[in-house]
Amino acid sequence: MADLLPDTEVDAALAALPHWHRAGDTLVRTIKSPTFPDAVALVDRVAVAAETRNHHPDIDIRWRTVTFTCATHSAGGITALDVELAREIDRLAAG
């Protein structure tokens, strides 16, 4: 499951993840929340989902702006786990 995705598959995945972009061997999305508590509440929802799937994003919180960076550390790059986590983060951010 933690096999690196070829660039063609990363590009295909990103086509369906318009809020995300590729930065080297990671997928990145920045989300601006209305307030700092809202930003932290989003991070908490993502934390629960990440723990459930045992696949965790790197998270940078700066006031109301949260940046999620997804990569599979054990594989050294982007795998299907990261694409699925990005989709989950989009769902949680939209909810």
Ligand SMILES: C[C@H](O)[C@H](O)[C@H]1CNC2=NC(N)=NC(=O)C2=N1
């Ligand atoms: C032991 C545990 O299953 C591993 O360390 C998991 C935890 N969460 C993880 N998250 C991410 N993004 N990459 C990993 O390789 C990874 N490995």
